[in-house]
Amino acid sequence: MVEVRLEHVTKIFGKTIAVNDLNLVVRDKEFFVLLGPSGCGKSTTLNIIAGLEKPTSGRVYFDDEDVTFLPPEERNIAMVFQSYALYPTMTAYDNIAFPLKIRRLLRDEIHKRVKEVAEMLHIEHLLDKKPHQMSGGERQRVALARAIVRQPRLFLMDEPLSNIDAKLRITARTELIRLQRKLGVTTIYVTHDQTEAFTMGHRIGVMFNGCLLQVGDPLEIFERPHNTVVAGFVGIPPMNFIEGHIAYDERLGKYYFKWNEIILEVGGDITEKIGGHGKTVIAGIRPQNLQVIKSESYSKIGIAFKAKVYTVERLGTESVITVDIDGELLRAVTPSELTLSPDEDVVVKIVNPQKVIFFNKNTGDLIT
Amino acid sequence: MKKALLIIGIVFVVLWSIIPIYWALNISLMYHFEVYSVPAHLFPEHPTLYNYLRSLGFSVFNPFTNRVDPPVGYPIREALINSFVVASMVSLITIAIATPAGYALGRYRTRHSGLLTALLLGSRTLPPVSILIPLYIIGLRYRLLGTTHGITVMHLALVLPLTTWILMGFFSTFPSEIEKAARVDGATRLQAIVRVVIPTALPAIVSAGLLSFLFSYNEYLFSWVFTSGTPAQTIQPTLASMWFMIGEINIMAAATILSLIVPVVISLYFQKYIIQVRLVDPYALAFE
Ligand SMILES: Nc1ncnc2c1ncn2[C@@H]1O[C@H](COP(=O)(O)OP(=O)(O)OP(=O)(O)O)[C@@H](O)[C@H]1O
Numbered sequence: 001m002v003e004v005r006l007e008h009v010t011k012i013f014g015k016t017i018a019v020n021d022l023n024l025v026v027r028d029k030e031f032f033v034l035l036g037p038s039g040c041g042k043s044t045t046l047n048i049i050a051g052l053e054k055p056t057s058g059r060v061y062f063d064d065e066d067v068t069f070l071p072p073e074e075r076n077i078a079m080v081f082q083s084y085a086l087y088p089t090m091t092a093y094d095n096i097a098f099p100l101k102i103r104r105l106l107r108d109e110i111h112k113r114v115k116e117v118a119e120m121l122h123i124e125h126l127l128d129k130k131p132h133q134m135s136g137g138e139r140q141r142v143a144l145a146r147a148i149v150r151q152p153r154l155f156l157m158d159e160p161l162s163n164i165d166a167k168l169r170i171t172a173r174t175e176l177i178r179l180q181r182k183l184g185v186t187t188i189y190v191t192h193d194q195t196e197a198f199t200m201g202h203r204i205g206v207m208f209n210g211c212l213l214q215v216g217d218p219l220e221i222f223e224r225p226h227n228t229v230v231a232g233f234v235g236i237p238p239m240n241f242i243e244g245h246i247a248y249d250e251r252l253g254k255y256y257f258k259w260n261e262i263i264l265e266v267g268g269d270i271t272e273k274i275g276g277h278g279k280t281v282i283a284g285i286r287p288q289n290l291q292v293i294k295s296e297s298y299s300k301i302g303i304a305f306k307a308k309v310y311t312v313e314r315l316g317t318e319s320v321i322t323v324d325i326d327g328e329l330l331r332a333v334t335p336s337e338l339t340l341s342p343d344e345d346v347v348v349k350i351v352n353p354q355k356v357i358f359f360n361k362n363t364g365d366l367i368t
Numbered sequence: 369m370k371k372a373l374l375i376i377g378i379v380f381v382v383l384w385s386i387i388p389i390y391w392a393l394n395i396s397l398m399y400h401f402e403v404y405s406v407p408a409h410l411f412p413e414h415p416t417l418y419n420y421l422r423s424l425g426f427s428v429f430n431p432f433t434n435r436v437d438p439p440v441g442y443p444i445r446e447a448l449i450n451s452f453v454v455a456s457m458v459s460l461i462t463i464a465i466a467t468p469a470g471y472a473l474g475r476y477r478t479r480h481s482g483l484l485t486a487l488l489l490g491s492r493t494l495p496p497v498s499i500l501i502p503l504y505i506i507g508l509r510y511r512l513l514g515t516t517h518g519i520t521v522m523h524l525a526l527v528l529p530l531t532t533w534i535l536m537g538f539f540s541t542f543p544s545e546i547e548k549a550a551r552v553d554g555a556t557r558l559q560a561i562v563r564v565v566i567p568t569a570l571p572a573i574v575s576a577g578l579l580s581f582l583f584s585y586n587e588y589l590f591s592w593v594f595t596s597g598t599p600a601q602t603i604q605p606t607l608a609s610m611w612f613m614i615g616e617i618n619i620m621a622a623a624t625i626l627s628l629i630v631p632v633v634i635s636l637y638f639q640k641y642i643i644q645v646r647l648v649d650p651y652a653l654a655f656e
């Protein structure tokens with residue numbers, strides 16, 4: 001429906017820089033997720049796109065139209081708020097009909113369209129109720145119905161699922177995706193929940209402290225995070241960072257990353273970029289890439305090192321094991337069947353050495 | 369045990385405040401001769417509206433003296449009407465001014481809003497008497513003394529800061545997302561206010577209006593200074609001065625009871641608004 005482009009958008013509230021020089025292109029018909037921790041400026045960005053806030057500087061384009069100073073009512077967009085923002089004095093029917101009434105559609109046409117979306121979202125039975133008579137999940141549906149009733153060219157959603165229970169959230173997620181694919185409306189979805197971001201988004205933008213750090217598809221963000229901030233924010237449990245140095249083995253003519261017992265071969269091109277032998281770098285290893293093995297069943301294959309179990313957190317089918325290597329704590333994910341107890345001696349193996357990534361120690365940027 | 373004490377306490381408080389009113393009502397329904405009977409009658413033996421009708425300007429036949437008694441020579445009916453008119457105007461104008469002012473102050477933080485808020489509150493901390501003389505001089509200068517609109521203006525000066533402050537508090541906690549939603553849904557700023565914000569804020573707005581109505585209707589000091597002895601005299605100074613002007617205690621009682629009708633009806637009818645102590649929690653209020 002529309003491509004959204006933000007160019008050098010900055011928003012300053014008093015002394016807070018809520019959004020800092022943000023550049024972003026959201027493609028037509030895309031489901032774009034803006035992911036970031038609380039207070040990083042996601043809502044502010046969304047409000048700027050909606051026209052509810054004016055950027056301190058920078059421009060907003062819908063396709064080729066400069067909408068930076070266009071008031072929200074003239075943008076033909078729809079928004080779902082975190083609190084749903086239903087009109088408290090109106091019934092669900094009137095809530096959904098409101099955007100149509102404002103546009104002075106004919107009564108019959110309004111009636112037809114409200115009935116249509118109500119049917120689509122299975123909320124016919126709620127139409128006579130007022131917001132305070134509905135549950136959180138029901139309010140969320142009504143808010144969604146109000147957003148889609150007039151076929152806007154852009155959907156903005158500000159954490160619309162954060163106020164409903166976990167089970168309902170999963171169904172609502174699938175429903176939202178299905179609906180977006182069906183309507184084909186460009187959607188910008190804000191959340192601080194990475195599971196939500198990774199399951200819903202075509203592409204994800206990771207925001208931190210007002211800055212957009214990386215934009216990419218979910219796999220890219222997960223496997224090739226641009227810096228330690230994104231790497232540390234994305235993934236549950238968070239990525240392990242270990243600081244080691246580069247060593248050159250003259251006999252084999254190869255470069256290695258060394259830290260304690262861990263020795264990983266690194267490509268020559270990476271070494272070149274950081275300056276070779278003796279330089280310090282940070283290795284990032286996903287907990288999913290570490291395997292914990294009982295000492296007795298250890299056979300010397302692959303890259304492995306000795307460690308001591310520190311804590312065990314059981315999460316149903318998986319457990320998160322924190323191991324201690326010379327005072328450094330690393331997390332690993334293992335199947336729950338493996339029973340381990342604190343202080344047990346174990347061996348930790350790096351499952352896939354190619355997936356270990358390296359960051360520049362000073363800038364925190366990914367070395368590629 | 370605790371509960372029993374509580375009930376005794378409540379009964380005591382209720383009796384304490386209700387006995388004087390009961391007594392006024394009792395006397396107001398008696399003919400003159402019965403008022404001073406010893407021991408006092410707890411209920412009128414010959415209940416009659418004689419006092420009420422005379423207060424309101426009618427001649428009434430008194431069967432005990434076999435005479436037609438003329439209306440009371442004192443403008444009680446006019447005072448009731450004046451009070452009602454003044455209080456209505458005060459509450460309507462309060463709503464018209466305090467709603468937008470409270471909205472603007474509560475919603476938008478500007479460089480000067482701190483100062484404005486301080487001034488609003490500050491004006492409430494002054495004893496009203498302290499502005500009586502200056503306002504009297506202003507009233508004299510602009511010929512506001514002894515006029516209905518004059519006392520209206522004075523009451524507005526007293527009640528506007530408070531109502532503005534209350535509505536400001538309301539609007540500052542009013543979820544702005546509701547208004548934002550209306551904007552995104554296609555409403556202009558004005559449409560959003562008229563069609564969404566005001567209906568949602570209606571209980572608070574009505575409360576502010578009722579508060580100012582009751583304030584104006586019950587206000588004595590300024591009403592006395594600005595209107596007593598003039599055609600604009602309102603009910604409170606009238607009740608106070610009847611003691612010297614009429615001297616018939618049963619008539620005074622009837623006038624008092626008459627003066628209570630409007631506030632009591634309002635309190636009962638709009639009870640649900642007046643009990644809104646939740647004025648500060650618009651969500652609870654809006655979803656009520
Ligand atoms: N109207 C405002 N006035 C002043 N500061 C503001 C305003 N709106 C937002 N901020 C500040 O800007 C920063 C970003 O806020 P924003 O609401 O965009 O965060 P967010 O990413 O949506 O967080 P959350 O996930 O908690 O909703 C915060 O530090 C916030 O305090």
Ligand SMILES: [Mg+2]
Pocket residue numbers: 042043044158
């Ligand atoms: Mg937010």
